[in-house]
Amino acid sequence: MASNECNELNDAGEGVLDLFLDESGFTGSRLLDANQPVFAYASVAIEEQRAWEILDRARKDHPVQMPELKAQKLLSSERGRNLVAQVLAEIDGLYSFVVQNKRVVLCGKLFEYVFEPVFQFSPELLYEKNLHRFVAMYCFISSVDGVGEETLVQFERYMRSLDPGDAPLLFDPDASAHLPEDHPLKLVFRFANGYRDIIVADNARLRTTTPDEGKYVLDVSAAGLWSLLNHWGQKNRPLRVVCDDSKPIAALLPSLIDEGKEFAIQRAVALGNSPEQFGWDLAEPVALADSRGSPGLQIADLIASSATRVAKEGDESSEIAKALDRHIHPHSIGTDLAPVQLGTRQADVNWLVLMELAERADCQDDPRFGLEAVYEYAEKSWTPDRLGG
Template sequence: MSTTKTNATLHFDESGFTGNNLLHPQQKTFCYASVECAHEEAKDLVEHIIAKYKIQNGEIKGGKLVKGLKGRRAIDEILTHMKGRYKVSVSDKKYALAGKFFEYIFEPALSEVNSIFYNINFHRFIANMLHVEFSVRGAMAEELFEDFESLMRTGNFDGLKKLFSSTKEEGISPVLESICDFAIYNKESVIEELDGYAGEGAGKWVLDLTNTALFSLLAQWGQEYDSLTAFCDKSKPLSEDQTIFDVMINREDKKFSMLGGERSPITFNLSEPINLVDSKDVHGVQLADAVAAAFVYACDPENQDEYAIKWRGLIEESVIFGSVFHDYDYLDLKKLEVQRNAVLLQELVDRSKKGVSLTRNIREFLQVTDINLIANPIGATVN
């Protein structure tokens, strides 16, 4: 017997939006929040909060409210009232950029059998390694990321300093050198992948996290409701292209992905196209704005007041699978999977240098690698 309910009216807004600039120094976390409630209930709650806490301009703006104690009280009342009726997607922007790096620099050359690489978490190995390099080692990784971000924003390969440069800085780590070598030897695959896409139309927002977060949230809500009606605060990425959402209108089948060993919903049933609205007119969007701001505030380790601590306790029940955070367990060389991925990276670089197929007999290579590593495991650290 189905446990889903009928229709959900959902409201969405974000906190920490910087578009394609995922390296913004003051906005390190992106949160896209969703709240399920009828328009009248949202209107009543917003008007109550505005009157009780004497909020100016007649609109709830979470980013402003979290800056003061009274504002945090107001947000906490919203969270308490709406408990169990909001879901959020949260992303560490640097790690999200590292994930995009794999998607656009590595995957084009591996696309023939990309499921093999995802199923062994090779993408997470590369992304976490890049995050370590960026967070710990500094300049070289930062310039690499800046080049990548510039390339994805503009589609222009000219003027890049490090991404496809054969010149390496002294002291570069062996792993980062291997990642750079892979990019250099597989540049043509990247060019082909980005041709006519990056920097044009929806491609201008290829690094933005809004569409991905919205899709993931809708897919999660779709597990609880037969149909969904969505109201989103207007944004340029959503305005540019809604194709991936339009194909979900009146779609009643439920399909799942098993990418990386996780069963994740990839369909949902929209009752109508996504409604792009002004938050002044749709009160539920203001509630989503407050929820998003709360989780960005909670994810900042510098915030240690009672509300930051309390809201951190909501993360496990509210943050959906698919949120993007680094997990250095994927770099723990005591694990066979991580040792295998370290060996695989070097194998891919070696094949790239020789100009031979990156994917031919790769499954057999991985099987032999596992046997060899069980007999002779490699060291416990990656330098």
């Protein structure tokens, strides 16, 4: 039955598509929360009546004493897990979700708010060469020691306050002067210190250019919503969207859905993505609702919470994990170490470019001048065991 409905959904090109979205693992701007290292945002394309029937049948087959089905409780018992597995089987092909390792996300934010401001008028080359992924994973693998951990703690604090004094390792040369030159993060510190004024001034504008004076700059839910809207937009049907009530989503909707929609799409395309991946039409304004009265939102919660549980525990062999794996959105963010695998051409070249940028920062030289030529030389000179001719 689920397979037929999936085909019907894929083939239909008209009629409103009902979409319900919920999250799991939300910790606001505290992306380093040790108890909840993973965030998921899930969507299910289903009508409320159909959602109610699925939940009602699952309750009868696997009785639980729970007025509102919550995956976190269900997943703690075998009966609850069987209930979740049955629901996922019935909606096979009708859902998609984004799952994010929040520490990796924070490292990506470091590139966005430390490196990108210096290249704000032309960051396309950096994204084309995957320098953003290199820097993010470089910071991630470097966060295993005390200095690396403190760097992320300070950066997170800085993004909440926008006060550079909260991140001395990044913005005060004296704070990192004692570190040996070969410390992995020394290149990042040199870049941030050298272009400090540009970075701080650009980020200060977040107080006036983002909702609630930049309160949600580190939010991860809006990015998940945006990815999923684009995913379902490919069905070429107007969307009737209901999101579980959320302060960040409520605050960011205008910049995400309304006046900011085209800007976000243009930016994504400028950074190397295909324009065919983006766009959607809404049948009506996005609604925010309480999941207690919505079976569609309850199913979305089951998906999101199951995704965070599986990602956190690393159990990929269960029936639930296998079902989820078929529906994970490609915009999900995990610990992909390929961008920093030294001995590969792209990683070695980006390592050389990062060293070049650190040297330019020391002299406060133009970081963009001839950078394309630097990449071209490094790529042509690369061999599996060394850079240079």
